[in-house]
Structures are given as C-alpha cells and as structure tokens.
Amino acid sequence: MQFKLSVAALAAIVAAVAAIPSVIVLTSYTQPEVATDLVTEAEMIQWLKSTDAELTFIGEPIPGVNAPEGLVSRAAQNTMVTYCSRRIDNVCGGACTVYNGGATCLSAPNTQCLAATNNVGFCDRSGCGGSCNQLSSCGTRLDNNYCYTPGTASILVGNY
Template identity: 65%
Template sequence: MQLSLKLSALFVTLIGVVTAAPHPEYVVSDAEMNHWLSTTDAELTYVGKPYHPLSPREAQNTRVVYCNTRNFNVCGGSCTVYNGGATCLSAPGTQCLFATQNVGFCDRGGCGGSCNQFSSCGTRLDNGFCWTPGTASITVGPN
C-alpha cells in the first residue's frame, strides 16, 4: 500500500514537472513545422542535418524556415529549411521566417549589423511566421 501511494505521488509530481515548462508562444512546435512543410506549395531547399524525429539528439537541434516572398499574411516563394545547431546562416533576400527555437535575424551578412530576435517579432504572419524584410543572415544559438 505504501509503495503504491509513493508511486502515485511520484507520478503526479512528474506530471507537474513536465507540464510546468511552458512552450514559448513565439516558436513553432515540431508538429506545426512538419504540418506546414507537408502542406505548403513553396519551393523548399533543405540544408543542414537530415531531420530524424525519433533521434534522441534531435531535440538539441533548431529548425528554421526562411522564405523570400510575403503575400499578404502568407510567407512562401522559395524557402530554405535548416536543421542543426548553432551557426550563422547566410540568408540574403529573406522576407519572413519561423523556427522551433528563438533565433536572431540581421540586416548584414555574417550575422552582423542590426539584429532582432524572432521572439520580439514586430509583425506576425500566418502559421507562426515573422515578417523580416531586409534580413541578410540568421543566427542560430545553442539550445
């Protein structure tokens, strides 16, 4: 009986710990990104590591989609999909982006110049995208 009560208490505690970590509202989940990737008519180019959702190390990666066209509140055109760790992505002509973690977007190459964060996006678009006109590079930080 005592073992049963202790296991029940442990289970309730674990549920509380798992649900206590909120998902930041500005990032998209892997499920949301997968849905967008499978339903978009944008031209997609994949760079970085292949995405393997069952890999235990996949949670350490950040996925970023950045595109060259904004039509009303829709991001599309030619889009690049990055999956990987910390890096500086060359992204001239980027008009909009979204990501599974917070990233920075800069108006100069090499992740220099004036930079802003995805988390403080000024103009949100459909499907979790952020309007980022003038972006030339994207900085992906470590997770």
C-alpha cells in the same frame, strides 16, 4: 432664483449621501494570451509537408520530411528554421530554405519572413552582423507563426 444652503443643511446632505450603500464591482483582468513566436517541431513538419513553397533543405535530415520516418535525429538539440523569399498578405512562401541543426550563422539574403522552433536572431548584414533582432520580439506576425523580417541577410541560431 437663488438657493442658499446653511452649513447645517450641507452637512445633512453629505451625511445622507454617505449613508447610501455603495456597491463597488471588481472585475478581474486577465491579460490576453500572447501568441508565441516559435513553432513546435510538429507544427514545422506539418507546414513543410503541406506547403506549396519551393523548399531547399540544409543541415541534418528531418524525419518524415526529407528523411525516412524511422531515422532518429538529434532533434532535442537542434533548431529548425524555415526562411522564405516572399510574403503575400499574411502568408510566407516563395523559395524557402529549411535548416535543421545546431548553433550557426546562416546566410539568408533576401529573406522576407521566417519561423523557428527556438528563438533565433535575424540580421540585416551578412555574417550575423549589422542591426539584429530576435524572433521572440517579432513586430509583424504572419500565418502559421511566421514573422515578417524584410531586409534579413543572415540568421543567428544559438545553442539550445
């Protein structure tokens, strides 16, 4: 069985289809909110107070953690960095060092994960050399906004 359409019939079909009201549904797309790689000072202090990790403190005292509550620190100028030796699933822990202070290069051999209140760099060589990455471009996020940083040997803390 063959169907033949004349040009006139084809034009009538096209006109009829064009006359059908079409509905275009536009939906707005909102990009999902990207989790930040930084923790607030309050979040860092809460983690320090509640963790069972073995903590070593370096730098300026942190009020409410390893200093009396009333002590006023230069917190606005400081960066707090916690870096730890173990990652189990999505949890960062083990032996952790907590730094509170200004710009420096921290020796951090065997670091597996870290968190900070400002963006920091983490490097695979001592002296903040070798191949370095930024916390803000963390590839594998862990619980409590920690970043998985295997092979880290040093951490570069900038001026903020």
